[in-house]
Amino acid sequence: MTNTTLEAGLFPLTTPRLSMRPMIKADWPLFHRLHTDNAVIAQCFDPMPLDEIETRFEQRLTPWSPDAKHWLCLVIVETATQTPIGVTGFLLEQDVAEVGYLLLPPYHGRGYGTESLQAVTDFAIHRVGARIINATVTAGNLASARVLEKVWFQLSRIDPDAFAIGGVCYDDWIYTYTAA
Template structure:
């Protein structure tokens, strides 16, 4: 769907199952995201992301983020509509791809796409409180922390707070992509 200086971002396909499965079974990746899922739950999640996506779709736009030269997969990013002009973004990156700017580069490109091509006016993101790398990534991309919702997410056998972020259409600024 789009490229950045280092990355390609294209809709996930059936051929991406092994990588997707590896992401969703990695305790490191899921630490702030989810408790372990069954094989059936992972497969069902994967299959809901496979139908061809368009801006009117009700399912996640799930993009495989790959190295532009080698094609090596680094992670997934995307968004899902909450209403006609608002969507929630999400991202998961393999441990070996974290801390190298790939998530930021792909998120900036995703936001640009959502605002220019996707017809989105507002993006939101929810992050489990304590997930400082995701918080820094969202803030670097221009998201603003709007609220902390106490005791709103059950994870690892206890309640956690959520941080809610948002970004409105950048009518008066240009989004630049990280190098």
């Protein structure tokens, strides 16, 4: 399946309130904000230099296919307003995917994280053949843990002192969803 086929036939992913489409250059302001807003990154990662954010953005613009060695990055758009509100996606290695998502603070607590995660999980399993989907949450990020649990991810392991934010080491909570 080529990237052209994927884009023509599979995107955007849609839910009752959202659509998710591949990232384009015009999404730079959203991507930059998601990577610099303290309310977004506080429980995810340390602030990054601008050149690192730009590099990550450029990597996510690379056309994606199921055999790609890079992340599928989708922009989450609120359908009613056509407002980009976050990003989601996954990295697929054979039949195991690592999923991730970031939402702008005004859209936290509205169920958009759950709704977009369900759509991406369904896509990864039913369209590209993932059998296992993992997500890593920094210990203490209870909102992200709840989102994962609502989509039937289960805490599968804890990696002690796996990640540092602001010079403080945190455990990684690894959540797993296994396709039936």
